[in-house]
Amino acid sequence: xxxxxxxxxxxxxxxxxxxxxxxxxxxxxxxxxxxxxxxxxxxxxxxxxxxxxxxxxxxxxxxxxxxxxxxxxxxxxxxxxxxxxxxxxxxxxxxxxxxxxxxxxxxxxxxxxxxxxxxxxxxxxxxxxxxxxxxxxxxxxxxxxxxxxxxxxxxxxxxxxxxxxxxxxxxxxxxxxxxxxxxxxxxxxxxxxxxxxxxxxxxxxxxxxxxxxxxxxxxxxxxxxxxxxxxxxxxxxxxxxxxxxxxxxxxxxx
Amino acid sequence: xxxxxxxxxxxxxxxxxxxxxxxxxxxxxxxxxxxxxxxxxxxxxxxxxxxxxxxxxxxxxxxxxxxxxxxxxxxxxxxxxxxxxxxxxxxxxxxxxxxxxxxxxxxxxxxxxxxxxxxxxxxxxxxxxxxxxxxxxxxxxxxxxxxxxxxxxxxxxxxxxxxxxxxxxxxxxxxxxxxxxxxxxxxxxxxxxxxxxxxxxxxxxxxxxxxxxxxxxxxxxxxxxxxxxxxxxxxxxxxxxxxxx
Numbered sequence: 441x442x443x444x445x446x447x448x449x450x451x452x453x454x455x456x457x458x459x460x461x462x463x464x465x466x467x468x469x470x471x472x473x474x475x476x477x478x479x480x481x482x483x484x485x486x487x488x489x490x491x492x493x494x495x496x497x498x499x500x501x502x503x504x505x506x507x508x509x510x511x512x513x514x515x516x517x518x519x520x521x522x523x524x525x526x527x528x529x530x531x532x533x534x535x536x537x538x539x540x541x542x543x544x545x546x547x548x549x550x551x552x553x554x555x556x557x558x559x560x561x562x563x564x565x566x567x568x569x570x571x572x573x574x575x576x577x578x579x580x581x582x583x584x585x586x587x588x589x590x591x592x593x594x595x596x597x598x599x600x601x602x603x604x605x606x607x608x609x610x611x612x613x614x615x616x617x618x619x620x621x622x623x624x625x626x627x628x629x630x631x632x633x634x635x636x637x638x639x640x641x642x643x644x645x646x647x648x649x650x651x652x653x654x655x656x657x658x659x660x661x662x663x664x665x666x667x668x669x670x671x672x673x674x675x676x677x678x679x680x681x682x683x684x685x686x687x688x689x690x691x692x693x694x
Numbered sequence: 695x696x697x698x699x700x701x702x703x704x705x706x707x708x709x710x711x712x713x714x715x716x717x718x719x720x721x722x723x724x725x726x727x728x729x730x731x732x733x734x735x736x737x738x739x740x741x742x743x744x745x746x747x748x749x750x751x752x753x754x755x756x757x758x759x760x761x762x763x764x765x766x767x768x769x770x771x772x773x774x775x776x777x778x779x780x781x782x783x784x785x786x787x788x789x790x791x792x793x794x795x796x797x798x799x800x801x802x803x804x805x806x807x808x809x810x811x812x813x814x815x816x817x818x819x820x821x822x823x824x825x826x827x828x829x830x831x832x833x834x835x836x837x838x839x840x841x842x843x844x845x846x847x848x849x850x851x852x853x854x855x856x857x858x859x860x861x862x863x864x865x866x867x868x869x870x871x872x873x874x875x876x877x878x879x880x881x882x883x884x885x886x887x888x889x890x891x892x893x894x895x896x897x898x899x900x901x902x903x904x905x906x907x908x909x910x911x912x913x914x915x916x917x918x919x920x921x922x923x924x925x926x927x928x929x930x931x932x933x934x935x936x937x938x939x
Binding site: 551 | 832833836859861
């Protein structure tokens, strides 16, 4: 399986979900144990302190396993010229695959026009935009869908499939918006089952949210990966969610 | 002519408005007609009493009041539609939905039988918005796109944290209309009127009494710079057209 939603440790900032420190080697050991072939790794410090340094740290982490770890950095969009330059650097010099935004933590609305130049760069480089979702007031699936409609060439991923309160909205938006994808990550099982069976088959992904555990072994993420087997979804859909869809979106050929 | 697109009559948790008070207030402000929804308990639970209150008020007001019909979707589709049919037969002219008081998601399918009936009755549909997670402008826009035959009024226009969603929602669904209650004219309403994809023809005046001060709503909204034609549309022309009366 391919895990489309994981995090690095926090290296420079603190949070109530600080978690245990771990190395790239330990992270790949967790992946091997959970049957995860490859993972999208999202900036963690960058959610709180969106600096180029956070992207450098992320790039260093994923560089140890370039065939298995795909990094997505972040920028400070309230500094537009710096955000544009840093997006170019992320996708070019640093070799990251896209951008993670967390609108309510980072303090902006998906409707704000200052996001547009950054999204245009992502689209031009074949990058991916992954957003936290499921949380009002600034991270609802419909708000992120509106951003996706402004950039129809950019693949936009709902990072949490609407979570507990907005999963129906996430499903509806994924059906309605051609370039919007949905990552089941923290979505409750009854909702995941409905989403997997009703969303366009090629648009659903899975993520464990690994990286936040108090143990380097990421025990909760291992449990989440195993739980997929109990969702009761058809094998063809399971294969699409866990393997085919993320491989296609990431352009994995091997 | 000024038409108020949404008030609630009866006794709520913290506010109340009698029909007599409403009509007296309308006279004082020069409001010719108003659409009346029932009180909170009658939207959430006692819907038959609510429909009797609004249609009774309309019947006694000489054409100045137009009744909203209500039905909680939790009655089940058939029973909910029966309530709406009774209200229509008693003269109701529009449907009011409050996903917060009635406890459902706009996109979970529960409201569909009510909307189908509204379409058959030729009713516009008022939906309260602004309260997360289940009464927000953008999911309402998606619902509106699924029912292009219906006109939806985005009650409260997302006030207040979701005012920023109002314009994207209106752009997404051409059959969605903003209401003016609570909205500052010199930020939100100006943005909506000047947006090429929205414009003043998509905005309807509403006081949302008794939660507001109607005189302040009318005074503030009247400052919105509009041509005479657009002013006529915002303050009654558009909602009258949607009502067909």
